[in-house]
Amino acid sequence: MSKHPPVKDWASDFDHRDPRWIENPFPIWDELRGRCPVAHSARFEDGAYFASRYDDVREIAYDSEHFSSRRVIVRERKVPPQPAPPITSDPPEHTPARKLLLPAFAPQAIARLEPRARALCRELLDAIGSAKTCDAAVDYAQHIPVRLIAHMLGVQEQDGDLFRKWIHLVLEVGTSDETVILPALQEMSAYFFAEIKRRGAQRGDDLISFLLEARIDGQPLSDPHLVGTLRLLLIAGIDTTWSGIGASLWHLATHPADRRRLVAEPSLMPTAVEEFLRAYAPVTMAREVVKETSVGGCTFKEKGQVLLSFPAANRDPSVFPDADRVIIDRAENRHAAFGLGRHRCLGSNLARLEMTVALEEWLARFPEFRLADGAQVTWSEGTVRGPRRLPVAIG
Amino acid sequence: MKTLRVRVDSERCQGHNRCCSIAPELFEADELGNAHAKGDGVVPAALEAKARLAVKNCPEHAVRLTSE
Numbered sequence: 001m002s003k004h005p006p007v008k009d010w011a012s013d014f015d016h017r018d019p020r021w022i023e024n025p026f027p028i029w030d031e032l033r034g035r036c037p038v039a040h041s042a043r044f045e046d047g048a049y050f051a052s053r054y055d056d057v058r059e060i061a062y063d064s065e066h067f068s069s070r071r072v073i074v075r076e077r078k079v080p081p082q083p084a085p086p087i088t089s090d091p092p093e094h095t096p097a098r099k100l101l102l103p104a105f106a107p108q109a110i111a112r113l114e115p116r117a118r119a120l121c122r123e124l125l126d127a128i129g130s131a132k133t134c135d136a137a138v139d140y141a142q143h144i145p146v147r148l149i150a151h152m153l154g155v156q157e158q159d160g161d162l163f164r165k166w167i168h169l170v171l172e173v174g175t176s177d178e179t180v181i182l183p184a185l186q187e188m189s190a191y192f193f194a195e196i197k198r199r200g201a202q203r204g205d206d207l208i209s210f211l212l213e214a215r216i217d218g219q220p221l222s223d224p225h226l227v228g229t230l231r232l233l234l235i236a237g238i239d240t241t242w243s244g245i246g247a248s249l250w251h252l253a254t255h256p257a258d259r260r261r262l263v264a265e266p267s268l269m270p271t272a273v274e275e276f277l278r279a280y281a282p283v284t285m286a287r288e289v290v291k292e293t294s295v296g297g298c299t300f301k302e303k304g305q306v307l308l309s310f311p312a313a314n315r316d317p318s319v320f321p322d323a324d325r326v327i328i329d330r331a332e333n334r335h336a337a338f339g340l341g342r343h344r345c346l347g348s349n350l351a352r353l354e355m356t357v358a359l360e361e362w363l364a365r366f367p368e369f370r371l372a373d374g375a376q377v378t379w380s381e382g383t384v385r386g387p388r389r390l391p392v393a394i395g
Numbered sequence: 396m397k398t399l400r401v402r403v404d405s406e407r408c409q410g411h412n413r414c415c416s417i418a419p420e421l422f423e424a425d426e427l428g429n430a431h432a433k434g435d436g437v438v439p440a441a442l443e444a445k446a447r448l449a450v451k452n453c454p455e456h457a458v459r460l461t462s463e
Contacts, residue, residue, distance in 0.1 A: 340409075341455070
């Protein structure tokens with residue numbers, strides 16, 4: 001099945017595209033933490049590193065002197081850096097690029113989106129109606145972040161298939177086949193230039209208008225900065241939260257005791273959402289080594305690519321007791337699902353809102369559900385992990 | 396009688412918003428989404444447990460609880 005040779009040794013030849021890693025990476029990370037906390041692989045240009053322990057992930061995330069954000073996806077063959085500020089920015093450019101976006105994603109601003117989020121979840125549930133089976137990823141989870149970010153950007157919700165195609169090309173296919181990346185990015189840029197043109201001098205209450213008005217040191221954003229940021233907002237906000245919602249529903253479909261408890265005690269939702277974020281953190285970031293250094297007793301050579309696995313950090317038993325158990329009322333949960341340090345996920349408040357509302361509305365409508373008989377659950381490949389097919393039986 | 400006080404280290408806070416969610420009585424976010432203690436940060440006895448949880452859930456170790 002796999003396009004890549006099977007991995008024989010996870011410590012010296014890891015491949016996060018291996019079907020075993022995609023399906024169930026947790027035992028692999030446990031093995032690495034126990035024997036060689038930083039794995040290496042020559043399958044990726046200039047070599048790739050993978051840190052499996054919380055403390056090492058944290059150290060790398062905090063160290064922008066040795067670890068640059070200019071490449072945030074580990075690829076088989078590198079492509080020229082594609083700036084998408086602020087995620088691809090290092091200090092000092094990072095701070096102003098991030099600061100201008102923060103107010104739009106602050107808790108108070110995001111809370112205003114709750115009615116819209118709830119309404120669109122209910123529309124999706126209405127469409128599922130009284131069906132006895134559905135695909136919780138395809139029919140439900142994937143649409144929620146697409147529609148909400150389209151609403152925020154002021155673009156057409158109906159363009160969701162296009163957005164998902166671009167994301168699949170950039171984040172999944174593009175990990176192994178770099179030739180698809182630039183055409184996809186160019187299509188995205190053309191899409192946003194058309195949206196900018198459509199607005200003309202008219203400004204609305206949307207993020208594209210907001211960025212057109214934004215100034216850094218009194219100057220409007222350059223076209224590459226503006227369009228790079230718009231591509232980031234579209235890419236980063238969709239399959240990440242789709243994965244978070246999908247993985248949470250997968251857990252509830254396969255752990256009936258947790259599902260019943262959450263239905264009976266809705267006040268547990270905040271700790272349950274944090275625990276789903278910890279245990280099934282969707283996003284693995286990347287860095288590029290720009291100056292040789294050592295972390296966790298391992299040398300990171302210049303130009304090397306680094307898989308920065310917040311999901312693996314979140315499963316480290318030295319920080320999280322019973323790390324491999326999902327405990328929906330876990331009270332102490334210093335998880336790193338949204339990253340650590342200056343690149344903390346800009347959309348974390350939005351993601352939490354979407355996950356919370358999506359789970360509340362689903363459980364209110366379908367308190368009884370499980371995996372469908374013979375269900376073939378599939379998980380995404382690469383940098384964002386979540387179920388892409390999740391057939392469930394309802395009732 | 397000792398006074399418990401919470402404080403958010405603004406150099407460390409990255410706006411994860413965990414403290415504000417856990418203890419909205421004690422923390423609030425500014426317009427950028429970064430947190431600070433409300434008022435003088437004094438923790439009433441009834442909120443001590445929440446204050447300790449806010450400390451233990453901050454991913455950046457930015458929330459401090461001091462006793463004077």
